[in-house]
Amino acid sequence: MRYILTLIIVAFGFFASAQDSAVVKTSKKPIEKVKVWKDGKVYDADDIDVVCVYNDMATLARFYYRLEDSTGAVVSDGNVEIKGDDYLKLSTLNNWNDRAVVMVMRALNVNDKERKALKN
Numbered sequence: 001m002r003y004i005l006t007l008i009i010v011a012f013g014f015f016a017s018a019q020d021s022a023v024v025k026t027s028k029k030p031i032e033k034v035k036v037w038k039d040g041k042v043y044d045a046d047d048i049d050v051v052c053v054y055n056d057m058a059t060l061a062r063f064y065y066r067l068e069d070s071t072g073a074v075v076s077d078g079n080v081e082i083k084g085d086d087y088l089k090l091s092t093l094n095n096w097n098d099r100a101v102v103m104v105m106r107a108l109n110v111n112d113k114e115r116k117a118l119k120n
Contacts, residue, residue: 028047028048028049028068029047029048029049029050029101029112029114030046030047030112030113030114031045031046031047031048031067031105031110031111031112031113032046032110032111032112032113033045033046034046034067034110036067036075036076038075038076043069043073043075044069044070045067045068045069045075045076045110046068046069046070046113047067047068047069047072048065048066048067048068048101048104048105048108048110049065049066049068050063050064050065050100050101050104051063051064051065052100053079057091059083059084059087060081060082060083060087061081061082061083061087061090061091061100062079062080062081062082063079063080063081063082063100063104064077064078064079065077065078065079065080065104065108067108067110080103080104080107080108082100082103082104082107086103090103
C-alpha cells in the first residue's frame with residue numbers, strides 16, 4: 001500500500017510540473033497605440049501583457065490579456081482562447097511564448113510596435 005501511495009504522489013508531481021512548463025509569462029510588450037473606450041472616456045493603449053491561464057495540452061489554451069496606457073493603467077482586459085488549427089500551430093512551433101503573444105494580438109486586432117518599426 002505504501003508503494004502504491006508513493007507511486008501516485010510521484011506521478012501527480014510529474015504531471016503537475018509538466019503543466020507548469022506550458023505557462024506563458026511575459027513582460028509588457030509595446031503595441032501601436034489603439035483607442036479604447038472605458039467608463040465614458042477614450043484611452044490610448046500602448047502596452048499589452050499576456051499570461052496563459054489554462055492549457056489542456058491537447059486542443060485549447062486560454063490567455064488573459066491586459067491593455068495598458070502610458071501610465072500603466074489597465075484600460076482593457078479579458079481572455080482569448082486559441083483552439084483548433086491555431087492551437088496545433090502554437091503547440092508545434094518554436095518560441096511558444098512569442099507565438100502565443102502574436103496570436104492574442106492578432107485576435108485583438110492590435111499591432112506590434114517593434115515589428116512595424118522594423119518594416120519602416
